Amino acid sequence: MRKIVQYVVLAVVAILLGMVASVDVSEVPAQKEVAVAVAPTSVVHVADCSKCDNPCPDTKNDTNTMQEASDDEFKTVSADEFEDVSDNDSEFEDVSSADKEFVEVAQAADEFETVVQEEVKPLVDKSNKRLLVVVLSLFLATALAGILVSYPKLRSLRYVFLLLSLAIVGFAFGGNCPCMLKSFDNAILFFTGKDVKWASLVLFLGLIPLTYLFGKIWCGWICHFGALQEFIHKKSKWNFWKTAKAQKILFGVQTVVFVVWVAWLLIAQTSSVCRYDPFVKIFNLHINGMVNYIVVGLLVVLSLFVDRPFCRSLCPVGFVLGWVARLPFANKLSIPNICRGCEKCKNVCDKGCISGDKLQQHKIDVNGCIYCGECMSECPQKGISVSKK
Numbered sequence: 001m002r003k004i005v006q007y008v009v010l011a012v013v014a015i016l017l018g019m020v021a022s023v024d025v026s027e028v029p030a031q032k033e034v035a036v037a038v039a040p041t042s043v044v045h046v047a048d049c050s051k052c053d054n055p056c057p058d059t060k061n062d063t064n065t066m067q068e069a070s071d072d073e074f075k076t077v078s079a080d081e082f083e084d085v086s087d088n089d090s091e092f093e094d095v096s097s098a099d100k101e102f103v104e105v106a107q108a109a110d111e112f113e114t115v116v117q118e119e120v121k122p123l124v125d126k127s128n129k130r131l132l133v134v135v136l137s138l139f140l141a142t143a144l145a146g147i148l149v150s151y152p153k154l155r156s157l158r159y160v161f162l163l164l165s166l167a168i169v170g171f172a173f174g175g176n177c178p179c180m181l182k183s184f185d186n187a188i189l190f191f192t193g194k195d196v197k198w199a200s201l202v203l204f205l206g207l208i209p210l211t212y213l214f215g216k217i218w219c220g221w222i223c224h225f226g227a228l229q230e231f232i233h234k235k236s237k238w239n240f241w242k243t244a245k246a247q248k249i250l251f252g253v254q255t256v257v258f259v260v261w262v263a264w265l266l267i268a269q270t271s272s273v274c275r276y277d278p279f280v281k282i283f284n285l286h287i288n289g290m291v292n293y294i295v296v297g298l299l300v301v302l303s304l305f306v307d308r309p310f311c312r313s314l315c316p317v318g319f320v321l322g323w324v325a326r327l328p329f330a331n332k333l334s335i336p337n338i339c340r341g342c343e344k345c346k347n348v349c350d351k352g353c354i355s356g357d358k359l360q361q362h363k364i365d366v367n368g369c370i371y372c373g374e375c376m377s378e379c380p381q382k383g384i385s386v387s388k389k
Helices: 002-021 060-068 071-075 079-087 089-113 126-148 152-172 180-191 198-214 217-222 224-232 244-268 278-283 290-305 309-313 316-325 344-348 374-378
Strands: 031-033 117-119
Touching: 002 126, 002 198, 126 152, 126 198, 126 217, 152 217, 152 224, 152 278, 152 374, 180 198, 180 244, 180 316, 198 217, 198 316, 217 224, 217 316, 224 278, 224 290, 224 309, 244 309, 244 316, 278 290, 290 309, 344 374
Parallel strands: none
Antiparallel strands: 031 117
């Protein structure tokens, strides 16, 4: 049943990848028209002459009357008549205030007369199509690797997957698009109400169900950050970091880093991972600033002696996926009771995820296991298999 579900998921991811890749982003986005109110066509006068008893000098109908008026008539106008006229000032004030209201309404109507067009952005546009294609391709590779790891003769293809990821996603894309650390940050910011690009969330959120169905295949087979560390690492006799005590310390450091990382995102409401990410600096072949030189130097030196130091002590994505693998019925490796304690699986695991004394049953630390499959190939009993719980 588990295999059937894995094949179905593989087919679904392939279909989604084909659908996104076939989307034509050259089309002009659809336009949405908003209801339009037409401004009134009536002419707004500065004054309403119907309310005034005195002749208006601007009225065309009374021009002849104005011309017939003599100078004597104007001279005989008394002060009382002027006082009568001044009594009508309040009426003019009322009219002028009403006119102002008409003018304001007309101006508002003129502004509203403009047709407002809102751009309706499609679900997949030019800005996020490339990102979605790359992310879905990585999901497809993750699902495919989750199936290949079950076959002993195909497990050696893991280094081919890592090399391709390192070359394409790492150096070709600069390591920052897509970046699972940036995707993790955006997911946290999104759930706090921050406006982020939805396509940037797909990588981290998609890895959660994939890890549950296929195991931590992303970490062991696909991740370009892990690939860089693994290709730098050289096996040596210094195995102090593989002891049980060292594993507890590394897990404690990873837990503290995760809590601080999330707390910083909640407080600062911004992501600064790209500014100090040593992997981005290496993949872009551009290191600037003393801090970045120190961080990159530490990563390279530690990777020489410790297998995947960043993954084992700092990576928040690996920390979350480790807890996903602990869920009931999640895809993870386990050692059954047939184990004789030969320690071959323990010696071949460079991550130090297998513990146990000689001639006793060994155990696998699910949180640190990256599902590389090397222990499965090394076990003489062929007993290391996928857990049923």
